[in-house]
Structure formats: C-alpha cells, structure tokens
Amino acid sequence: MLFNSFEFLYFFPLMVLGFYLLNHRYRWLWLLLGSYYFYASAEPVLLVLLVASTLVDYFCGLQMAQTATQKIKKWFLAASILINVGLLVVFKYLLFFTHSFLGVLDFFGIAIATTDVSQTYHINQILLPVGISFYTFQTMSYSIEVYRGNIPAEKHLGKFALYVAFFPQLVAGPIERASRLLPQLKKKITIDTQQIEKGLIMMAWGFFLKLVVADRLGIYVDQAFSDPTSPHGIALFLGSLFFSFQIYYDFSAYTAIAIGAAKVLGFDLMHNFNRPFFSTSSMEFWKRWHISLMYWMRDYLYRPLVVNLKLTRLQAVLMVFFVIGLWHGANWTFVLWSMLNAVLLIVEVASLNMRTTLFKKYKIPKKVINGAGAVIILGYLMVSLIFFRSASIGQALVYIEHMFNLKSLHINILGNYLELFLCFVFIGLVQTVHYYKGNNKIYELVLNKTSAIKSLAYIGYIVLIILFGVHRQNTFIYFQF
Incomplete structure (x- = not known):
C-alpha cells in the first residue's frame, strides 16, 4: 500500500x-x-x-x-x-x-x-x-x-x-x-492532542514533498534520462541536479510521513535525515543521510570488521560501501555509485591534515571553506547519482559524456517554462525550510501559532496540493530496495 x-x-x-x-x-x-x-x-x-x-x-x-x-x-x-x-x-x-x-x-x-x-x-x-x-x-x-x-x-x-x-x-x-x-x-499510550497535531503536520509535509516537489522534479528527470545522448548538455546537467533533489525529497517524504503516522499513534521513530544537502564534507554528509542505515552499518558491519576481523579502516570503509551499494539494488550501477562515494570519503580523510595546513597557511576564511565544501559535495553527489539512476554503467557513462557538451543552451526539454520555474521555486522553498527547521521540526512552522494563522496555513496547504500536486500515485523510489 x-x-x-x-x-x-x-x-x-x-x-x-x-x-x-x-x-x-x-x-x-x-x-x-x-x-x-x-x-x-x-x-x-x-x-x-x-x-x-x-x-x-x-x-x-x-x-x-x-x-x-x-x-x-x-x-x-x-x-x-x-x-x-x-x-x-x-x-x-x-x-x-x-x-x-x-x-x-x-x-x-x-x-x-x-x-x-x-x-x-x-x-x-x-x-x-x-x-x-x-x-x-x-x-x-x-x-x-x-x-x-x-x-x-x-x-x-x-x-x-x-x-x-x-x-x-x-x-x-x-x-x-x-x-x-x-x-x-x-x-x-493516552491521547496527546499536541503529539497528534505534530504527527499530522509531519505527514502533511511529507505529502507536500512527494506530491508537489519530488514527483514534479521526476517529470524532468525522466525526460532527461530517457535520452542520454541528447545534444542538450545543460538539460542533462539539470536532469542530474534535479535527480539529486528528487531522491532526497522522495525518501525524506516517506520518512516524514512514517514518523508523522507513528507520532499520531503515540510512537517516536528515529529521524533518517539531518539536512544532508547542507553538508560541507563527505563524512558529514554520510552522518546526515539515511541515518538509520549508516548507524546499522557502523554498529553491525564496520566495527566488527575492524575489531573482530582486524581489517584496516580503509578496508572496512570499502567493504561497508560495497555492501551499501548492493543493499540498494541488484545492479552494478548501485555498487559503482557507492564505491565512488567511498573513494571521496577516503581521499577526504587522507588529505585532512594537508588541507588544514594549506587553509591556515593562506588564511582562507572558514565560511569560504565550508561554502566550497558544500558545492563540491553536491556536485560530486550529483555526478555519482547518475550511475544510481541509470539502467547500466554504459548508459551512465554516455549520459556523463553528453552532459558536458555545452554547445546547446536549451534546457526546456519539457516545453513548459512554468514547470521548470516551479521546480526551482520549490527546491528553494524546501531548502529554506530545512535550513531553519531541519528535517525533524517542520511542525514548528504551524504549532503554537494563533488559530487564524493555522487556518490560513491549512487552507494554503490544501490549495498547494490541489493546484501543484502531481497526482499520479507514483511509488516511492526506495520501495524498490
């Protein structure tokens, strides 16, 4: 269901x-x-x-x-x-x-x-x-x-x-x-109206993420990935960028609905995301993304490999990310996606002292370092996720090759500038909300507000879902795993 x-x-x-x-x-x-x-x-x-x-x-x-x-x-x-x-x-x-x-x-x-x-x-x-x-x-x-x-x-x-x-x-x-x-x-469990309200708000946010944002991005992504040999490189680049946000919003939407539904029933589930797209390093990203799986891998695979089997940290990281790739799906594309991220993590850890020395030597401000780190992480993730999204490694390589063909400036592959504009607007909106409230305190946007503000918020939400929802009952991406 x-x-x-x-x-x-x-x-x-x-x-x-x-x-x-x-x-x-x-x-x-x-x-x-x-x-x-x-x-x-x-x-x-x-x-x-x-x-x-x-x-x-x-x-x-x-x-x-x-x-x-x-x-x-x-x-x-x-x-x-x-x-x-x-x-x-x-x-x-x-x-x-x-x-x-x-x-x-x-x-x-x-x-x-x-x-x-x-x-x-x-x-x-x-x-x-x-x-x-x-x-x-x-x-x-x-x-x-x-x-x-x-x-x-x-x-x-x-x-x-x-x-x-x-x-x-x-x-x-x-x-x-x-x-x-x-x-x-x-x-x-006794009836706690405030917990129920929190849960319903979390569920509503999840449905918004899925119906209005993720599924809308998915329309552009499907079109881009359907033709990896397209001469419109910027459109392919944009398709890859949109997929990075689509998979995040789609999965965090399911998590928000799950946490909200459990909260309505009086139960607290652990949070699975902590603003991962604001990460400034690979290590930080994997502490914020799919938290329950990464903790599982840490406690039941990484530590036994290091402590019991005496593997080096490098060997254990490679083994863990290999398993993470396979866990996501029975295709070498998932394994390659995961191993590419393992390589980045290893390089990042290995170069930490060198980078710290260089940053101090040239007195590079912390904000500049963090900003550059966030852009690099998002860019690397965007490229690696092409393998995640593609049906084969060969198709992914073709997509990447044509993505850097910048001869064409055409991006409106849907033939609808309004839809393209809405994609950017909703990404900006969601990222702003996540920046201030994180993934787990969305209910603070509405909770404890006056009845008038709550009513306006609920009416506005219904209007948004009706006007901008993509009502195709698309399955959640992580259902296949």
Missing part, C-alpha cells in the same frame, strides 16, 4: 480510530493485523516471507537468551543472519549474481545463454518483496543485540512481530532498533 494512495486515506484514519478506542491490552493485535494488511495489500503471498523472518529471529532470540554457552549462542546468531541474508540473496540478488557469474564465464570464453538459465530455473519469475532490505536488517539487528547481551529477548511473539512489521516504517524505514521501538510498543 502506498502512502500516497486513496486506499491509505481510509486505512490510516481507521487504524488510528481503532487504536485509541481499543483497550491497551489489545492494541498491539490491532496494529499487527493492520500492518500485515498494509503489507499484503500489494502482493499477499509475500507476507509469508515477512512472517518467516519474524519467526526465525524470535526463535533464535529466545534460544540465545536461554543458553549460557557462548558457542551455542553463536550458532543461533549465525542461523538468524544466514537465513535473513539467504532471503535477500534468493529474492533480490539471485538473478543478478547469476548474470554476473555468467558474464565472468563469458569473459573466459565459456558462453551460456542467460535466457536459458533464467527459464530453466525460473529465476526471472521470482518476485522482489517490497521492503525486504529494511525488515531483514531490522530483525538481524535484534538478534545481534540479544547475542551481545544489550537487550533481553522478547518473549511476546505478537509484540515482536509488531516490532518487525510496524506499518509506518515497514516498507522503507527508518530501520528501527529493538531497544527503541519494543519498549514503546508495550507502554500504555
């Missing part, structure tokens, strides 16, 4: 009404059933995988809690990780790995038709479960934390299942930790 669908318009109010009308003891069941319906509405059979992942980690968690033998604990942790990773491999990466392996064989002169393999083993008929990358990582983090002794194993199967399947963040995060979400699922 899409947040920006008509189905969600009646589903969510019904969930909220039922939640607050029910006795506290039964609310978890209401949310669990609603979450399963939310997930199964698109493809009911895929609910089996969600339930299977839940049962595996629930059972492994109990077994680790009940044994004092470290070796047995490791076996159950290994079982949890292998089964969850196995689900990802089979349902997300099997066709990709098969084609990659056959490509290697072909390089060495051993040719096997990929169509024959796909048809023989029915690989091409395997469905990609929505949100599988998110909920498998969430359940694995629970198993790891139980193994480390940081949290107790959850004995209530229903509440653990709700932790895995909680509908606001089920499909595209944030990737929650059991230590944060499970205690909230057990506490008694």
Whole structure:
C-alpha cells in the first residue's frame, strides 16, 4: 500500500480510530493485523516471507537468551543472519549474481545463454518483496543485540512481530532498533492532542514533498534520462541536479510521513535525515543521510570488521560501501555509485591534515571553506547519482559524456517554462525550510501559532496540493530496495 494512495486515506484514519478506542491490552493485535494488511495489500503471498523472518529471529532470540554457552549462542546468531541474508540473496540478488557469474564465464570464453538459465530455473519469475532490505536488517539487528547481551529477548511473539512489521516504517524505514521501538510498543499510550497535531503536520509535509516537489522534479528527470545522448548538455546537467533533489525529497517524504503516522499513534521513530544537502564534507554528509542505515552499518558491519576481523579502516570503509551499494539494488550501477562515494570519503580523510595546513597557511576564511565544501559535495553527489539512476554503467557513462557538451543552451526539454520555474521555486522553498527547521521540526512552522494563522496555513496547504500536486500515485523510489 502506498502512502500516497486513496486506499491509505481510509486505512490510516481507521487504524488510528481503532487504536485509541481499543483497550491497551489489545492494541498491539490491532496494529499487527493492520500492518500485515498494509503489507499484503500489494502482493499477499509475500507476507509469508515477512512472517518467516519474524519467526526465525524470535526463535533464535529466545534460544540465545536461554543458553549460557557462548558457542551455542553463536550458532543461533549465525542461523538468524544466514537465513535473513539467504532471503535477500534468493529474492533480490539471485538473478543478478547469476548474470554476473555468467558474464565472468563469458569473459573466459565459456558462453551460456542467460535466457536459458533464467527459464530453466525460473529465476526471472521470482518476485522482489517490497521492503525486504529494511525488515531483514531490522530483525538481524535484534538478534545481534540479544547475542551481545544489550537487550533481553522478547518473549511476546505478537509484540515482536509488531516490532518487525510496524506499518509506518515497514516498507522503507527508518530501520528501527529493538531497544527503541519494543519498549514503546508495550507502554500504555493516552491521547496527546499536541503529539497528534505534530504527527499530522509531519505527514502533511511529507505529502507536500512527494506530491508537489519530488514527483514534479521526476517529470524532468525522466525526460532527461530517457535520452542520454541528447545534444542538450545543460538539460542533462539539470536532469542530474534535479535527480539529486528528487531522491532526497522522495525518501525524506516517506520518512516524514512514517514518523508523522507513528507520532499520531503515540510512537517516536528515529529521524533518517539531518539536512544532508547542507553538508560541507563527505563524512558529514554520510552522518546526515539515511541515518538509520549508516548507524546499522557502523554498529553491525564496520566495527566488527575492524575489531573482530582486524581489517584496516580503509578496508572496512570499502567493504561497508560495497555492501551499501548492493543493499540498494541488484545492479552494478548501485555498487559503482557507492564505491565512488567511498573513494571521496577516503581521499577526504587522507588529505585532512594537508588541507588544514594549506587553509591556515593562506588564511582562507572558514565560511569560504565550508561554502566550497558544500558545492563540491553536491556536485560530486550529483555526478555519482547518475550511475544510481541509470539502467547500466554504459548508459551512465554516455549520459556523463553528453552532459558536458555545452554547445546547446536549451534546457526546456519539457516545453513548459512554468514547470521548470516551479521546480526551482520549490527546491528553494524546501531548502529554506530545512535550513531553519531541519528535517525533524517542520511542525514548528504551524504549532503554537494563533488559530487564524493555522487556518490560513491549512487552507494554503490544501490549495498547494490541489493546484501543484502531481497526482499520479507514483511509488516511492526506495520501495524498490
């Protein structure tokens, strides 16, 4: 079920009404059933995988809690990780790995038709479960934390299942930790009108980001990337720039709606963005972008690689970003996008002392350094995201080659200057709001204002959505991951 669908318009109010009308003891069941319906509405059979992942980690968690033998604990942790990773491999990466392996064989002169393999083993008929990358990582983090002794194993199967399947963040995060979400699922929640108002404002902001801004930018981006050999280099450049903002607004829109929906129900989800496009360095950017995933990688991959496997920081960073690339999708374009960002991060860290010395020597003002850093980060991100957006590495290289063809000044590839103007206006508006309020305090724009100002704000919002919304029920970009 899409947040920006008509189905969600009646589903969510019904969930909220039922939640607050029910006795506290039964609310978890209401949310669990609603979450399963939310997930199964698109493809009911895929609910089996969600339930299977839940049962595996629930059972492994109990077994680790009940044994004092470290070796047995490791076996159950290994079982949890292998089964969850196995689900990802089979349902997300099997066709990709098969084609990659056959490509290697072909390089060495051993040719096997990929169509024959796909048809023989029915690989091409395997469905990609929505949100599988998110909920498998969430359940694995629970198993790891139980193994480390940081949290107790959850004995209530229903509440653990709700932790895995909680509908606001089920499909595209944030990737929650059991230590944060499970205690909230057990506490008694009373009606807090201010929290509900905050949540509704966050949801409204998310819908604005998606319907008015991200989907509008997507129209120009789709047109630009549909013809990477276009002679209009500036238009391609603009398409790449717009995609950088589109993917940010699209993903942060989902996060805002998820956080807002949870807040209406009395729960607090972690924030996934912290004004990333105001970052002045690569390291700062990755601390502000997709925060829940980056914290997951830090705690469950980077540190074990450095501490347990004794890898160098350089090796660990390369491994982490390789996994981040694969996590985003079964295509080498995602891996190359991620590794390009890893290279920038490594170069930035390695050159830190040299750059600091040069800046002091030539007395370059801090504002100039930060401003230049912000431009470089955005520019580098914009170019690297061409690989993220393109269907193949070859197509991305062609796009980049033609993007620097500056012979043509034509940018209006949509044939509509108003739409192009609106793209710039809404980017400026959103960036201004994020600069002053960040990604997590949007409600301060309206909350605690007079009734007259609130009324004007709500009417203005409705008018904006009606007049400027792109009402095509476009799926969220991160749904594919």
